[in-house]
Amino acid sequence: MKKAFALIVLFFTFSCQYFDRQVPSEDALLKQQLKEINWNEIDEYPTVVDCEKITDETLRKQCFFEFLTQTIQQKLDVDTLTNLLPKLDTIEVKVTVFPNSVVTFEPQFPADSVAYDTVKIDSILHARLIDFPKIKPATKRGIPVKTQFILPVILKMD
Numbered sequence: 001m002k003k004a005f006a007l008i009v010l011f012f013t014f015s016c017q018y019f020d021r022q023v024p025s026e027d028a029l030l031k032q033q034l035k036e037i038n039w040n041e042i043d044e045y046p047t048v049v050d051c052e053k054i055t056d057e058t059l060r061k062q063c064f065f066e067f068l069t070q071t072i073q074q075k076l077d078v079d080t081l082t083n084l085l086p087k088l089d090t091i092e093v094k095v096t097v098f099p100n101s102v103v104t105f106e107p108q109f110p111a112d113s114v115a116y117d118t119v120k121i122d123s124i125l126h127a128r129l130i131d132f133p134k135i136k137p138a139t140k141r142g143i144p145v146k147t148q149f150i151l152p153v154i155l156k157m158d
Contacts, residue, residue: 042138046097046147052136065151068095072105072153075128090154093125099137099144105129108150 024032044057051063072093092108107121137144 037141039140042140042145042147043142044139046138047136048133069151069153071133072129072151075132076125076153090152091121091125092150093153094148094150096146096148097135097137098146101135101137103132103135105132 045061045064047060047064048067050067051060054060054063094106094108096104096106098104105125107118107125109118109121138147139145
């Protein structure tokens with residue numbers, strides 16, 4: 001019995017060395033996590049109330065962009081933008097969604113945009129899109145983040 005007890009004590013004495021491993025520091029763990037994060041991609045795209053019920057990420061993203069494009073087109077259809085600029089059939093709009101759900105719109109013009117009155121287009125765009133529906137911002141690791149994207153908005157359908 002004494003031999004068995006001695007063997008058990010001896011076993012636990014030396015086996016503890018196998019469990020004695022160095023725990024990485026918080027800084028080392030943080031650096032490792034920061035290297036693993038892809039900062040160019042978001043976890044969840046911005047969304048609107050109508051699209052939140054969709055569980056598939058690809059369909060939700062598609063729903064959001066369709067909603068955004070249709071809403072911008074509807075708000076600009078009311079305007080005389082097509083009458084003022086008959087040659088302009090599509091405009092690219094840079095949409096920025098901030099973490100606090102503020103949305104800004106900025107028209108993007110080609111390099112040879114001297115044919116258009118860019119100031120007038122910009123002012124019409126801002127005036128028409130002032131009461132835009134609320135957008136839930138994109139998230140990265142559960143934190144709201146700023147996102148930007150460029151949408152082609154069709155002004156004339158021939």
